[in-house]
Amino acid sequence: MDIQSIIGELITLLIMALALGMDAFSVGLGMGLIKLRLRQIFYIGVTIGVFHIWMPLVGMLIGRLLTDTFGTIATLLGGGLLILLGIQMVFSSFKKDDEPLITPVGFGLIVFALSVSLDSFSVGLSLGIYGAKTFLTVAIFGIVSMVLTWLGLLVGKRVQNWLGSYSEALGGAILLAFGIKLLLPF
Template identity: 85%
Template structure:
């Protein structure tokens, strides 16, 4: 592998991690409007980061099994899954409904972390089909989502949540673009 190939893969994974973390960031903005202590913000970020490691890891293992079994068809399905996920994120960003407010404590924190990391399972499935490096991928996804969650929570404490829908639309657009890249090999 050349240095250029390695850097290209790192940049791609980092951009995908940003796209996935935008959901955690935008939900964190809304959650930041709840009166939270700094210790709670720390735990929420760590929990979201762990879920953004665990969910794509499970998805990647399942994706690798599918890849060995189905080859090209699995690659097309993985790209299609990314496209559908991206479109869903973009469309939901324009939805007028308010998301239900879950208190991020105890079981509510688990539900909150699971809800913002489900999309990372699908991306992990696609990346497993694609054959991405497991440790590097999940480490980047977990770290970026944890930091974006903290930023979202802290910014949410300071401002209104007007940026939330735009962040989700941006994240969905990036996932859509990577799905197209995976299908067409661009």
């Protein structure tokens, strides 16, 4: 394999990782609108990075054995989870208590990370069928999504101070819109 094909493959994987990581950035932007400490932001980014490693890895392994039938199912599940999280955030913003039902901590963090990484599972299925380099692919996907998640959360945290009490409703609306976008092709 010559140097041009290696560079071409790296650029292709980086562009794919950026595309997959943009949903993590968008959802991170929405989740950053709730009150989070920097330590939580760090753990959220690492968790989403790990999910963006193992979800495409599982997808690639299955993709080498199966067709891409499961890609649509993964997209539908991810969209549904984001819609549920978005609705929950919007409703909890109108309640008197300050604690949302699902927060990006513990089980809520797993649900959050799963919802933004399900699309990387379907991409992993396709790449598994194609025969992409497994380690390189999942490493790039994980690193890029982790960095983009951190950026989204930090921008959301900054914007949250400007929006005050409306920030959680806006964050929920962003998650809801992104979930609908995953479910409806427009």
